Amino acid sequence: MIKRISVLLLSLALALPAAIPLPAAAPAIGPTRPAGTASGVAWLLARQDAGGGWTNVAGLTARDTAVVVEALAALGQTGGLERGAAWLAGREPAPTDLLARAVRALQAAGRADADLEAALAARQRNDWGWGFAAASFS
Numbered sequence: 001m002i003k004r005i006s007v008l009l010l011s012l013a014l015a016l017p018a019a020i021p022l023p024a025a026a027p028a029i030g031p032t033r034p035a036g037t038a039s040g041v042a043w044l045l046a047r048q049d050a051g052g053g054w055t056n057v058a059g060l061t062a063r064d065t066a067v068v069v070e071a072l073a074a075l076g077q078t079g080g081l082e083r084g085a086a087w088l089a090g091r092e093p094a095p096t097d098l099l100a101r102a103v104r105a106l107q108a109a110g111r112a113d114a115d116l117e118a119a120l121a122a123r124q125r126n127d128w129g130w131g132f133a134a135a136s137f138s
Helices: 002-019 037-046 061-074 081-089 096-108 114-122
Strands: none
Touching: 037 061, 061 081, 061 096, 081 096, 096 114
């Protein structure tokens, strides 16, 4: 009896993968973009402010601009990217999180900023962590 159950379970285990359809491949990002990408980019570009930044939440323009610049760079989109990167490069955000986001976005856009990178590195503490701001504990 146990042998029959083992054979039955083994047969099921071998047959099930062939009976279950595989999920469709995720849409590629690059030369062929997912549907809606163009309208999403247009929506973002229409919301860029005159100074080159983006603001979704007051006081978090550095965060919002970094996110948009990184997204535009990932999509190979040049419109708005340069003005957004210039906005980021012209500031050193006080919170370490926002500074790290700016450094990452500028690197993604091919506009690494050695001064901002040095400012971020200088905030690292002896315990290898980073505090909220330059004088904060980690």
